Amino acid sequence: DQQVKQNSPSLSVQEGRISILNCDYTNSMFDYFLWYKKYPAEGPTFLISISSIKDKNEDGRFTVFLNKSAKHLSLHIVPSQPGDSAVYFCAASEGSQFYFGTGTSLTVIP
Amino acid sequence: DAGVTQSPTHLIKTRGQHVTLRCSPISGHKSVSWYQQVLGQGPQFIFQYYEKEERGRGNFPDRFSARQFPNYSSELNVNALLLGDSALYLCASSQYQGGGRETQYFGPGTRLLVL
Numbered sequence: 001d002q003q004v005k006q007n008s009p010s011l012s013v014q015e016g017r018i019s020i021l022n023c024d025y026t027n028s029m030f031d032y033f034l035w036y037k038k039y040p041a042e043g044p045t046f047l048i049s050i051s052s053i054k055d056k057n058e059d060g061r062f063t064v065f066l067n068k069s070a071k072h073l074s075l076h077i078v079p080s081q082p083g084d085s086a087v088y089f090c091a092a093s094e095g096s097q098f099y100f101g102t103g104t105s106l107t108v109i110p
Numbered sequence: 111d112a113g114v115t116q117s118p119t120h121l122i123k124t125r126g127q128h129v130t131l132r133c134s135p136i137s138g139h140k141s142v143s144w145y146q147q148v149l150g151q152g153p154q155f156i157f158q159y160y161e162k163e164e165r166g167r168g169n170f171p172d173r174f175s176a177r178q179f180p181n182y183s184s185e186l187n188v189n190a191l192l193l194g195d196s197a198l199y200l201c202a203s204s205q206y207q208g209g210g211r212e213t214q215y216f217g218p219g220t221r222l223l224v225l
Contacts, residue, residue, distance in 0.1 A: 004152070032211040043114070043200055043216035044153070051211055089152050096206070097166045098143070098214060100152030 003027045004092050006101035014109050019077040021104050023090035026071065030092035030099075035064060035075045038087045038103070047088075048075070080108045112137065114203050114217035122223045123191050131186045131220045135203030141165070142184040143214060144176055145200040153200055159184055160206045196224045 005024045013019045021035075031052040036044035050057040050064045050073075057064050063076045073090055087103045115134045123129050135142050141160040145153035155168035159178035178184045182203075188195055198221050202214035 006152075034213065036216070041218070043116075043202075043218045046213055046215055049213055091152075093211070095166070096141070096143075096158050096160075096212070097155055097168070098153075099155070100145075102150065102152050 002102070003030075004090060004099045004101040006090060006104050008104050009102070010105040010107070012107045012109060013080045015082055016079045019075075019080045019084065019106055019108070021075040021077075021088050021090075021106065023073040023075075023101055024071060025073065025092050025099075027092070027094060027099075028068075028071070029094045032093045033064070033066060033073050034091045034093070034098075035062075036089045036091060036100075037084075038089060044089055077106075080106075082108045082110050084108050114201055114215055116199075116201050116217040116220050118220060119218065120221045120223075122225065124225050125191055125193060127191050127224075128187065128189050129191060129222060131188075131199050131201075131222075132183065133186070133201030133203075133217060134183045135201075136215055139203035139205050139215075140182050141204045141206030141212075142178055142182065143202045143204070144184070144186045145202065146170070147198045147200060147219070148196075156186070165206075191224045193224050196222060198222075 034049040035047040038044045090101045143158040144156040147153045157176045158166040173189045198219045201217045204212045204214045
């Protein structure tokens with residue numbers, strides 16, 4: 001049973017525009033959420049996280065939004081750059097166990 | 111500082127064989143977690159170890175086992191390999207403060223192919 005879902009397998013965005021990646025979860029006990037970026041032949045790289053007590057966290061071009069009532073998480077990348085092209089995974093944790101979505105492949109077109 | 115390292119990078123085995131994968135965490139990290147990622151899916155949690163003790167286990171059969179050593183490195187063992195065990199096996203380390211809300215940092219993975 002998939003507790004973390006990324007319903008868009010792929011997304012294409014023009015360079016300089018905003019990329020919005022979405023994630024939904026079902027378990028209301030999740031209290032920490034993360035986004036990872038993955039290039040082929042590499043392990044996932046940590047990008048940004050948010051605790052359940054917050055609704056927004058920013059780090060440079062990356063902002064994560066959390067809507068607990070909707071059980072929805074999003075990652076905004078502004079402005080998008082060609083180097084951002086990768087697979088993005090959202091993850092949620094309950095205690096020490098992490099649950100990952102299936103990933104969204106982002107392509108930033110120059 | 112070195113990140114999480116894993117060995118080997120690639121491995122080919124045949125059905126019924128046994129495999130051992132190795133992981134060294136980031137210096138100062140005391141917890142290691144193992145994940146399996148099959149093509150088109152996100153990483154699936156297998157185990158977490160902290161201070162040589164198992165702290166969490168995902169929904170995997172008993173053919174999968176792991177251990178952690180005093181230097182915090184870890185091994186993942188899989189017995190009686192099946193074709194469906196072909197996957198990327200990821201190791202992640204974290205400081206493990208016991209209260210959750212920790213960030214896990216991943217190694218490059220070991221690509222296992224079972225023929």
